[in-house]
Each structure stands twice: as structure tokens, then as C-alpha cells.
Amino acid sequence: MLQQTRIEQGLPYYNKFIQAYPSVFDLANATPEEVLKLWQGLGYYSRARNLHETAKYVAFELNGKFPGTYKGLLKLKGVGDYTASAIASICYNEPVAVVDGNVYRVLSRIFGIDTPINSAAGIKEFKLLAQELLDKNDPATFNQAIMEFGALHCKPQKPKCEICPFNDSCLALKNDKIKELPVKLKKNKVKKRYFNYLVFNHENETTILEQRVGKGIWNGLYQFPLVESERLIDEKELVTFEAFKNSITGSGVELELFNEIPVIHKLSHQHLITRFWVVNSGTASENSVKLKNVTDYPVPVLIENFLNEYLPDGYK
């Protein structure tokens, strides 16, 4: 759950999951919808799918017995080198080193290594070094100690070098490279996308929700019918889009722009410049959803934020 996620952010979700699914069998028997709804708001939703898949695998294929080795753990969906190492070392005392963001930082600084941590060479080099340094007699304590040291002491900003036990040997400190290390290859520019959501409001208090499928963001989550454009568009232009025409069943519908000023929802790699259009339509299609039930569906934070403004309090 905590992959690329701060503990404080993930902890409430962990508690919800433990309460909802006290055993691996409980999680295995849940529906994907239910799991996604509990995951809603945490991001990186493929983790939820992987967690669920793995629970089913452990419950039904391994008879509820969790893999007991690094190698066995690696076979699980959503479990990569870090997670397999963490579980194997902390739970089973298997001597495998963890390399998370903290370990990259601590090792790159102390040893003055400027190999980019997100390059193939860097990943290999740091794993090898961590494995050499690992206390094979107590890998659980060593692994947790080096991560905790990175999180609390050798922090990204303002590390506590003056009281650091390594300040006589740390190469980054010696060469004034603390701010430079670790080296990370720059990421791409964020892409701008223009979203126009069609929020149907039928006379019988229903709307339309669609599930996102396939690749891309928010796979499995629900949203309103979406018209994506290359730039900001007005109503006159919106109605000419094929995606719009395909979504409108009857004729003579009335469009009402909910937010003149677009919401800019920022993901790490895209900015979603979003407008919501309320579609007042008398005719309700067969796959419509009662407005008071939309909060049962897992939705992106962007949609959840809108619903909190749009829906009457009684619906939430």
C-alpha cells in the first residue's frame, strides 16, 4: 500500500483494509469494486488490483499460506524487489537488503555515489552495495534502521549532518555534495489534457457513470461521460464532438456549465484542465445511476471533489 506513498497518507487506508478484511480470505472474497472503493483517494490504483489478485492467489492457490522466501514473494503481483526484501528480511530474517528511497539517499551520500538512482546501472549498484553492507545476522533490524535513518536523519532537505554519526566519513558532506545527492534523472514535462465531463441530471434524479477501462489513469474507476479536447472549448464547440453526440440520447437537451473557471487537477505527469457540464435531460437511459447512489462507486479524487460541491448534503 505504501509504495511511493507517505505513511501518514496510507495509514488510514491500511486501517480500513484491516477492519474490512481481517484475513486474506476476506480480501480474496471481496469484489473488485469493493476493494477499489476502499482504495479510493490513495492513487496508483493498480496497487489495489494487484493486492486483490495476490490475496486470491494466496487464499485459493496457496491455501492461505503466504510465501516464506524472497523468491516466492517476488512472484506475487505488485510485489517487487523492495517489498519482497522487506517482508523476507523483517518477517523471516532472510538476509536480503531493502533499497527504497531512503536507502538510495543514505548510501549515495555516505559513499558519494552519483550514479542516477533511477537508471538501470544505479538500481543494480545500490542493491549490490546495500547487500554487502547488510548485517546478515540481523537483516530485519539493519533494513529498518537504514530506512528510518534516511527518513528521520539523512532527510532530503536539511539533513542533520552536524550530529550525524557518519559525519567524519560521509563523502557527500566532505565534498559539499549533500544537496546534489542522490542524483536522479529528470522526469518528463507534464502534459496538459482538457476534460469536459457530462454530468447528466435526469428528471428522475439519475445520472450516467462510466467505468474507465484499459490502460491509462484511473483504470477501473468510474466517471461521468467524458469529452476530451485539445484545448479549452465552449458549448458551441462541445456539441460538435463525436464523443458528445454519442453520449446524448435524446434531442433538445439543455447544457449548463458548472464551472466557468476550469479545475486544474494535477497528477504527477499530467494536468487535467476540467470543466463539468450539467446536462438537463428528461429522458433517462437504461444504464443510469441514481444520484443518491453515485457515492457507492469508486471515483477519482477529481470526481469526488466535484460531487462534494454538486450533490445535496443528503446524498452524501
Add this chain to the structure above:
DNA sequence: AATACGGGGAC
């Protein structure tokens, strides 16, 4: 070897 994948918090 790159890139995609969320959301939030600190500065």
C-alpha cells in the same frame, strides 16, 4: 532503458 501510474505534503 524509458515511461506510466495519484495524490498529498513540505518548502
Add this chain to the structure above:
DNA sequence: GTCCCAGTATT
């Protein structure tokens, strides 16, 4: 705005 977060899967 920038960077980072108890990374992994896919291309």
C-alpha cells in the same frame, strides 16, 4: 512552482 514519498509493471 519543485521535490519526494517504505516502487512496480509495462513498453
